[in-house]
Amino acid sequence: MDESINQSGQRLVGRALPNLVFPATDGTTVGLAHDSRSDFVLFVYPRTGQPDHPENADWALIAGAKGCTAESCEFRDLAAEFSLLGLSIYGLSTQDTSYQREAAERLHLSYPLLSDPGVSLGRSLTLPTFDYEGIELYKRSTLVVRDRKIILAQLEITDAATHPRELLAALSMLSRR
Numbered sequence: 050m051d052e053s054i055n056q057s058g059q060r061l062v063g064r065a066l067p068n069l070v071f072p073a074t075d076g077t078t079v080g081l082a083h084d085s086r087s088d089f090v091l092f093v094y095p096r097t098g099q100p101d102h103p104e105n106a107d108w109a110l111i112a113g114a115k116g117c118t119a120e121s122c123e124f125r126d127l128a129a130e131f132s133l134l135g136l137s138i139y140g141l142s143t144q145d146t147s148y149q150r151e152a153a154e155r156l157h158l159s160y161p162l163l164s165d166p167g168v169s170l171g172r173s174l175t176l177p178t179f180d181y182e183g184i185e186l187y188k189r190s191t192l193v194v195r196d197r198k199i200i201l202a203q204l205e206i207t208d209a210a211t212h213p214r215e216l217l218a219a220l221s222m223l224s225r226r
Contacts, residue, residue, distance in 0.1 A: 060202075064174070
C-alpha cells in the first residue's frame with residue numbers, strides 16, 4: 050500500500066462519519082453514521098462510464114480518473130473476503146442513483162452504490178475533488194470504517210484496478226496483529 054496515500058488520509062483517522070443520508074442503488078437510503086452495518090469499506094470514485102458512451106481521450110489523462118468499472122468489479126469479486134474481515138462494501142460518487150443503478154445491474158454488483166451529487170461527504174470530510182467539464186467529481190479515495198469511525202483513509206488513489214486487492218491485503222495483515 051502506498052505510504053503517501055496513507056499519510057494524506059491520516060488526518061481522517063479516528064473521525065466519526067458525518068450524519069448524512071444517501072440514496073442507494075438497492076432502493077434504500079443509507080445513513081453511514083447510523084447504518085446497521087457499522088463496519089464497512091466506502092470506496093469513493095469519480096464516475097462510472099457506460100459502454101455505449103465512450104469517454105473523451107482527455108479523461109484518461111487525469112490521474113486516478115480511469116478505472117471505476119475495474120475497481121467496482123474488483124470490490125465485487127473480493128466482497129466475500131472483505132466480509133470475512135467483518136466489512137461490508139459501499140461505493141459512492143456524485144452520479145445520480147438511476148445512472149448508478151444501470152452500472153450496478155450491468156456489473157452485477159453485490160453491494161449498493163450511493164449517490165452524493167452535492168459532494169456533501171466530500172465537503173464534510175474535505176475529501177479531494179476535481180472539476181471535469183464543469184462538474185465537480187470525487188478523486189478516488191477509500192475510507193475503512195469500524196464502529197462508525199474511520200480507521201483507514203486512502204486519498205487520491207491512482208491505480209483503481211489493483212487498489213481493492215492491496216487494501217484487502219493490508220487489512221488482512223492488520224487483523225492478524
